[in-house]
Amino acid sequence: MAFSLVRLTLSITLILSSFVFDVICFTPPPRFAQTSALIGNKIYYMGGVVPLPDPIISDFFYLDTSAIKSTDSSTLPWTNLTGLDNLFASWGTAVTGGANKNLFVLYGGRMTPAEEGSLVIVYDTNNNTWNKPTISGGEPARRRKTQAVIDNGGKMYIFGGSTSLGPGPGNTPVNDMSILDTVNWVWSTGTLENAPDARIDFSATILSNGLIVYIGGSTLNDRYVPMSQINTYDTTSDTWASKDATGQIPNPRGGHSAVLTSDGHGIIIYxxxxSISADGQYTAASPDIAVLDTTNNNFVWSQPKASGTAPPQIAYHTASLVGNNNMVIAFGNITNKGPSPNIYVLDIKDNNYKWITSMDNSTSSSNVGVIVGAIIGSIGVLILLGGGLFWFYRRRKTKEGVIETPGEFTDAGFARRYDTMNSATTSQASYDFSRNLASPSIESEPSKEKEFHPSYSHNFPVQHDPEIEDDDKEFRILPQELQPEYLEKKFGSNNGDDI
Structure with missing residues (x-):
């Protein structure tokens, strides 16, 4: 039993220690084309593309934005969730779904062969489990390089994308609208009337009025959509529209990111x-930051200048708006140089754009130091508890070495009577044995009063306790060293009666 308790305590300690190690020491490798979704204060990331020989990775983790102090990747509060159910995914899209907005809903993309049959996979952030929901309605074809959005009612809107990644007849961009209800798990479709051309690598942003704004991207054969051409889908009326934007129009691009401005009336792209060359080389889009004002449904571009040290020019990254003031940009492909391992933060407060390397979260209720301290404290409590249980078990086993003579007794005064009687009995027995062994030739007159036999309980003194009622029986206890079996083995026997 003691061994089982110690083993259980050590097992729990190792599990908690492993969790602490993941919280403190995990740093995700460089990547691009990952999927992400902001759920509460945490940005969840899935997979992506890394340099060969393993181009697709199967990790899953989150960044606690409420505990960010510095954008240094080695000090960021990452938590690794890999191992719950390893999946390979890249070029997919994800949203925050469910009635309680606690689900990481992953759609499409490129996955392992074992998962290719699962178009939608869901991670529940409340109980930390993956599942493949049963969805009714007509399921659309798998697609990649698209961008989904979700409305306040939990409906996920998936437009465009491609049925393949590489060139050739299999690489077919589409222009249909698939709608997934992440509360009731039902597929439906939006109208194709006035829908824009099929495209990939665009950005999609939903406004507070339910209007989805599609910006940029490319059509078949890498023909890039002009940034002055803005396509919108009204989720309320199920209608498409096209608008011409004015102002400082940025250059075309694909693989960019987009978030709302602090007031919700503008869209920031980064x-x-x-791709303009046959050898696959890319040219970074210019400028790196542009803002589309959507006030009164009049779309006007501007190109603000951000202060601070700008990150390298990247594409195929992800971005999330955190706390209405910070655009958190993750990973991405540094143009013609490979994937990035870093997080970049653009402060957009009051439309004053500034690249920052630290964030003030002093008022946040969530803090990695507090979490880690609580976990370490729990480990200490478990160790102390295990030690206490082990000590109690050993003490109990020690007491079991004392054998009681038959008789009735009560619990009152047990400990005091035991100590007194054991001391008196042992002293008397030691004296009798030492005298007999020292003078074996001397015979003493037999006396019934002095006759001694360990099986006679009346040879031992009786201790009375005032707490015991008069009608209680006497209590006698015989130490183990005076049991007949023990004495016969040690000193021999005389017809099995006397010693």
Missing amino acids: GGAV
């Missing part, structure tokens, strides 16, 4: 690239 990064992206265009």
